[in-house]
Amino acid sequence: MAKRLIPTLNRVLVEKIVPPTKTPAGILLPEKSTKLNSGKVVAVGPGSYDKAGNVIPVGVKEGDNVLLPEYGGTQVFLGDKEYHLFRDEDILGTLHD
Known part of the structure; x- marks a missing residue:
């Protein structure tokens, strides 16, 4: 049975996207061209609360491709x-095609 993690408050569970290091033809790509730190949102928490007790919803949803900071996050x-x-x-933005 696979475990499913539901984040608490305003936390977001992300699976990092590992860019290819070479093309289908076998040409190795330079490290700079594969540096984009992005991921796919797997699960989101319900949001945080303001001082009045109102829920502040999370700004991303499951399935979004997001731009991540170079450092940070908790590995799970x-x-x-x-x-x-x-x-x-901490999420820098969403990526769209």
Whole structure:
């Protein structure tokens, strides 16, 4: 049975996207071209609360591709997969095609 992690408050569970290091033709790509630190949102918490007790919702949703800071987040292993937990305000933005 696989475990599922539901983040608390304004935390976001992200699976980092590992860019390819070479093209389908076998050409190695320079490290700078594969440096984009991005991930896919797997789960989000319900949000944080303001002083009046109102819920402030999380700014991203499951399935969003997001830009992540170079450092930060908490590494989590569920089964054989690696994930990272970030606070909503630490996520730099969403990526769209």
